[in-house]
Amino acid sequence: MHAARLRTLSILTVVVLIAGYSLAAFSAPMDADQGFMQKIFYLHVPMAIVALCGFVFGGIFAIAHLRTEDPTWDLRSYVAIHIALILGVGVLITGAIWAKASWGHWWVWDEPTLVSFLIIFLLYATYTPLRFSIEDRERQARYASVFAVTAGAFVPLNFVAVRSATSLVHPRTFDSADNLPGAMRSAFLVCLLGMALLFVTLWKLEMTHKHTTAQLRALKRKLGGEDGGRPRRSAAPELRVG
Amino acid sequence: MIAAALPDNAGYVVAAYLVFLALLLIYVAIIAFKLVRMQRDVSELNDLADRRAGAPGDASADDEPSVVGRSSLHE
Numbered sequence A: 001m002h003a004a005r006l007r008t009l010s011i012l013t014v015v016v017l018i019a020g021y022s023l024a025a026f027s028a029p030m031d032a033d034q035g036f037m038q039k040i041f042y043l044h045v046p047m048a049i050v051a052l053c054g055f056v057f058g059g060i061f062a063i064a065h066l067r068t069e070d071p072t073w074d075l076r077s078y079v080a081i082h083i084a085l086i087l088g089v090g091v092l093i094t095g096a097i098w099a100k101a102s103w104g105h106w107w108v109w110d111e112p113t114l115v116s117f118l119i120i121f122l123l124y125a126t127y128t129p130l131r132f133s134i135e136d137r138e139r140q141a142r143y144a145s146v147f148a149v150t151a152g153a154f155v156p157l158n159f160v161a162v163r164s165a166t167s168l169v170h171p172r173t174f175d176s177a178d179n180l181p182g183a184m185r186s187a188f189l190v191c192l193l194g195m196a197l198l199f200v201t202l203w204k205l206e207m208t209h210k211h212t213t214a215q216l217r218a219l220k221r222k223l224g225g226e227d228g229g230r231p232r233r234s235a236a237p238e239l240r241v242g
Numbered sequence B: 001m002i003a004a005a006l007p008d009n010a011g012y013v014v015a016a017y018l019v020f021l022a023l024l025l026i027y028v029a030i031i032a033f034k035l036v037r038m039q040r041d042v043s044e045l046n047d048l049a050d051r052r053a054g055a056p057g058d059a060s061a062d063d064e065p066s067v068v069g070r071s072s073l074h075e
Helices: A003-027 A036-068 A072-102 A112-125 A129-132 A136-164 A184-222 B010-055
Strands: none
Touching: A003 A036, A003 A184, A036 A072, A036 A112, A036 A129, A036 A136, A036 A184, A036 B010, A072 A112, A072 A129, A072 A136, A072 A184, A112 A129, A112 A136, A129 A136, A184 B010
């Protein structure tokens, strides 16, 4: 990944995010029911969608790793899940804030949408400890990929199950074609695009960092600076370059 | 003054967006920390390369501190 491309992507992400949230703040009309509070929607929902897609992408990359045994795919899967987890934290916190403002409670245990997201989040929260618990790097990568594929398949299944369940208080965002008026829809779509771009930017940034670190280590080995001792135990995949 | 101009429940909206910003800032801070460590590694490698280039018959290289004694590149 060239730094110039990463820079372009970063600039594009910032521009789209600023445009999206400007549209949400100034162009999208106030919600008739919730008023100003509904503006959290433009942050919370895109973040949730991108986080869930990130988990699914982690699973797809893991399939590629299991097929090819190329550690780069394991790294891609690891980074995608890692960033999706960070977004997941954001989804849970912003969701709780919105719930408190809207329903008067930080959390509603009867609501399938909330609980299902929490289950998915907790499922993926075990991903890093699972990796860390396995010392052998090849076995770690293989087990983590199997986990990522299984959990990644669980995400859309869970989504469908929740959609078919009866919602108590949590609204369904796309339950009909016209439940989001024009200006709201366009603001939401730009915010969603911005959030997706943010995910890709952070993913590429972390991938670039991991590759550069691997190259530095390879260079260090070539120059004879490595101690040659046992590699440090880590949850992150290890790339061998050169 | 700004608070008075905002609608009811604006605090919750501001808090939600601040959470997002805080998460981003924490992430950027972690990346910056890693970048500093990487920069240190690069300068260490630079020293190593200089030492190797100047090793045969270069008396000035002998005056430099030993690389072996420094902290390892491995985390």
